[in-house]
Amino acid sequence: MKVCPICDGEIKREERTIVYRYKEHTRDIQQMGDYCIECQEGFLSPRDLKFSQKAISDFKREMDNLLTADEVKAIRKRLNLTQEKASSIFGGGVRAFHKYETGENTQSRPLDILLKLVNSGKVTIDDIQNLYLQYTLNNSKVGI
Numbered sequence: 001m002k003v004c005p006i007c008d009g010e011i012k013r014e015e016r017t018i019v020y021r022y023k024e025h026t027r028d029i030q031q032m033g034d035y036c037i038e039c040q041e042g043f044l045s046p047r048d049l050k051f052s053q054k055a056i057s058d059f060k061r062e063m064d065n066l067l068t069a070d071e072v073k074a075i076r077k078r079l080n081l082t083q084e085k086a087s088s089i090f091g092g093g094v095r096a097f098h099k100y101e102t103g104e105n106t107q108s109r110p111l112d113i114l115l116k117l118v119n120s121g122k123v124t125i126d127d128i129q130n131l132y133l134q135y136t137l138n139n140s141k142v143g144i
């Protein structure tokens with residue numbers, strides 16, 4: 001039996017409902033962890049935190065009107081891009097889209113807007129790639 005370092009109570013491994021607060025909003029998040037049945041203290045490993053990270057990230061994104069992890073993934077798939085390809089087009093490092101889609105990181109607001117524009121069909125991946133190419137080829141020719 002595992003013992004609580006605070007009160008010597010018994011520690012049980014279980015999933016609990018945690019009320020998570022963000023900008024005056026609350027949401028119930030399922031959190032796996034070791035919990036003391038006496039003092040109710042929770043002991044969360046990095047693995048436990050990963051368990052809830054996507055739900056917490058999605059909650060914050062919804063409150064900030066940003067695309068959720070699954071919405072980012074759905075747009076990327078609709079565009080027929082791998083995570084690596086999407087990251088190279090939109091920037092943010094090789095693992096950027098992996099992080100957006102697991103909740104490890106949240107896309108910036110400008111990227112969120114760009115993804116929504118691409119998803120609406122008003123801007124194409126070719127438009128973006130051509131503009132990036134111009135920056136690479138000749139910086140001075142871009143802009144007014």
Ligand SMILES: [Zn+2]
Nearest residue numbers: 004007036039
């Ligand atoms: Zn305890």
